[in-house]
Amino acid sequence: MKELIKILDENTNLTLEELASLTGKTEEQVKEDIEKLKKDGLICGNKMLINWNKANSSDVFVLVELKVVPQKETGFEKIAEEILSYKEVKNLYLMAGAYDFAVFVKGSSIQEVSAFVSNRLATMECVTSTATHFILTTYKELGVKMTDSTSSDGRSMIL
Amino acid sequence: MIDHTSLLNNKIVGLKPSGIRRFFDIANEMDDVISLSIGEPDFTTPWHVREEGIRSLRDGKTWYTPNSGFKTLRGEICNYMSRRFGVSYNSDNEVLVTVGGSEAIDLCMRCLINPGDEVLIVSPSFVCYEPICLMCGGIPVTLKTKAENNFKLTPQALRDAITEKTKMLVLPYPNNPTGAIMTKRELEEICDIIKEHNILVMSDEIYGELTYTKEGHTCLSSIDGMKERSIIVSGFSKSYAMTGWRLGYALGPKKIIEAMTRLHQYAIMSAPTTAQYAAIEALKNGDEDILRMRKEYNQRRRYIIDSFNKMGLDCFEGLGAFYVFPCIKSTGLSSEDFCMRLLQSKRVAVVPGNAFGDCGEGFIRVSYSYSLDHIKEAVKRINEFLTEIKK
Numbered sequence: 001m002k003e004l005i006k007i008l009d010e011n012t013n014l015t016l017e018e019l020a021s022l023t024g025k026t027e028e029q030v031k032e033d034i035e036k037l038k039k040d041g042l043i044c045g046n047k048m049l050i051n052w053n054k055a056n057s058s059d060v061f062v063l064v065e066l067k068v069v070p071q072k073e074t075g076f077e078k079i080a081e082e083i084l085s086y087k088e089v090k091n092l093y094l095m096a097g098a099y100d101f102a103v104f105v106k107g108s109s110i111q112e113v114s115a116f117v118s119n120r121l122a123t124m125e126c127v128t129s130t131a132t133h134f135i136l137t138t139y140k141e142l143g144v145k146m147t148d149s150t151s152s153d154g155r156s157m158i159l
Numbered sequence: 160m161i162d163h164t165s166l167l168n169n170k171i172v173g174l175k176p177s178g179i180r181r182f183f184d185i186a187n188e189m190d191d192v193i194s195l196s197i198g199e200p201d202f203t204t205p206w207h208v209r210e211e212g213i214r215s216l217r218d219g220k221t222w223y224t225p226n227s228g229f230k231t232l233r234g235e236i237c238n239y240m241s242r243r244f245g246v247s248y249n250s251d252n253e254v255l256v257t258v259g260g261s262e263a264i265d266l267c268m269r270c271l272i273n274p275g276d277e278v279l280i281v282s283p284s285f286v287c288y289e290p291i292c293l294m295c296g297g298i299p300v301t302l303k304t305k306a307e308n309n310f311k312l313t314p315q316a317l318r319d320a321i322t323e324k325t326k327m328l329v330l331p332y333p334n335n336p337t338g339a340i341m342t343k344r345e346l347e348e349i350c351d352i353i354k355e356h357n358i359l360v361m362s363d364e365i366y367g368e369l370t371y372t373k374e375g376h377t378c379l380s381s382i383d384g385m386k387e388r389s390i391i392v393s394g395f396s397k398s399y400a401m402t403g404w405r406l407g408y409a410l411g412p413k414k415i416i417e418a419m420t421r422l423h424q425y426a427i428m429s430a431p432t433t434a435q436y437a438a439i440e441a442l443k444n445g446d447e448d449i450l451r452m453r454k455e456y457n458q459r460r461r462y463i464i465d466s467f468n469k470m471g472l473d474c475f476e477g478l479g480a481f482y483v484f485p486c487i488k489s490t491g492l493s494s495e496d497f498c499m500r501l502l503q504s505k506r507v508a509v510v511p512g513n514a515f516g517d518c519g520e521g522f523i524r525v526s527y528s529y530s531l532d533h534i535k536e537a538v539k540r541i542n543e544f545l546t547e548i549k550k
Contacts, residue, residue, distance in 0.1 A: 158198055159285065
């Protein structure tokens with residue numbers, strides 16, 4: 001199962017037949033395993049990784065550091081739930097260190113993102129401070145390089 | 160004008176250049192060729208290993224090392240052999256650090272073969288054994304292996320080939336080009352015969368770590384009574400993805416290693432210093448890297464064997480190295496014709512099996528030392544080619 005998860009983590013475009021070959025299992029077994037992974041919530045999405053550097057889009061991507069006051073009984077969970085419900089929030093992490101939440105926010109312009117941070121995030125009752133950083137270039141995402149560095153096969157030895 | 164050819168050593172004049180060069184010269188001239196021909200890992204050397212090499216350079220450690228290699232490295236090689244394969248060697252006089260496994264092979268053969276000695280060489284196999292044997296004046300005797308025996312050396316084939324003149328058996332498992340391995344039990348049967356004679360075995364175990372069975376690789380000298388009869392040659396190239404560092408080693412009986420060290424000292428002085436520093440790190444902290452790469456090779460191996468069998472080319476289950484050796488006899492083409500037509504029609508380069516000995520005829524060597532996407536594209540094109548030639 002671990003092996004299957006690792007393969008799926010790297011490739012979403014493999015057929016059941018190919019997955020069966022790679023893992024040495026039957027297609028039925030792989031199908032069952034995948035169903036189970038979905039049911040258990042280990043597989044929770046299936047998206048293509050887009051290199052936005054190349055999309056000629058004017059979208060703005062920012063990292064917002066949030067400091068909050070954890071709530072009685074619910075701690076950070078309730079706050080996280082509220083933040084993640086905004087469609088502008090792309091990634092959300094609870095952090096150890098200088099601040100509590102790292103919020104990655106995407107919008108179509110600086111104005112839109114600024115408005116979101118100041119009207120939605122900063123105004124939440126539990127939030128004590130925000131610091132917003134603009135992301136200029138994405139070099140690597142989820143383990144995939146987003147740069148154009150040529151990686152030609154430099155090998156030449158045949159035998 | 161001096162006739163330089165007439166001045167060359169007679170034996171080198173007699174050595175044939177590798178026939179497949181011409182084929183790959185053509186491949187290199189073509190655009191959009193997708194290759195499954197390369198015989199080295201696609202992984203780069205693990206970063207922590209590279210870093211140690213860099214650190215040694217930064218610290219100005221740019222001198223020769225002792226002839227037989229750094230003592231620390233020899234010690235780590237012995238620790239590794241004991242940890243991974245349960246064999247024990249004395250780091251003072253039973254191990255020599257060489258320029259790749261290739262130098263270890265060369266030294267071993269040159270130190271043991273006298274003119275007229277017969278050298279039994281398993282075939283198909285890596286291309287260097289026979290030429291070196293010939294340069295020493297030895298007589299290469301081919302031990303042909305067959306697909307029906309999963310390209311393993313059978314006790315009968317060995318027994319039939321031994322004569323009074325037999326000096327050495329070259330045992331290259333896991334095998335390049337077939338991907339065949341020998342299990343412990345199968346090795347024991349071979350060793351029983353060896354022990355009846357005064358024969359040494361040069362066991363080329365460079366692909367030892369790339370063995371995809373639960374039992375794993377069996378080092379020849381771990382078999383009872385074999386340590387005194389074996390010279391193990393291996394290196395860092397395949398297991399740690401360190402081909403370009405050129406570092407290998409030989410392990411064997413003291414007298415033989417001493418002789419090899421003498422020759423090495425005159426020919427080479429010492430193996431590359433930077434590579435030796437990096438190799439110490441690889442042996443100390445690299446076991447995880449081996450596992451990671453092996454796991455990935457194994458997935459590709461399963462995928463590629465399955466793919467060939469599904470397209471109707473019989474492919475026995477090679478359990479070692481990073482090659483498969485499918486049979487192309489059903490197409491009616493010779494190995495070279497198959498490869499040339501595949502290259503011209505679909506721009507896929509694979510190696511004709513006969514490049515590794517006559518008994519490789521009817522097969523092709525396919526390397527899975529490539530990313531899965533690359534392998535998928537090549538497999539798709541080979542499949543199209545098969546449909547095309549059936550018409």
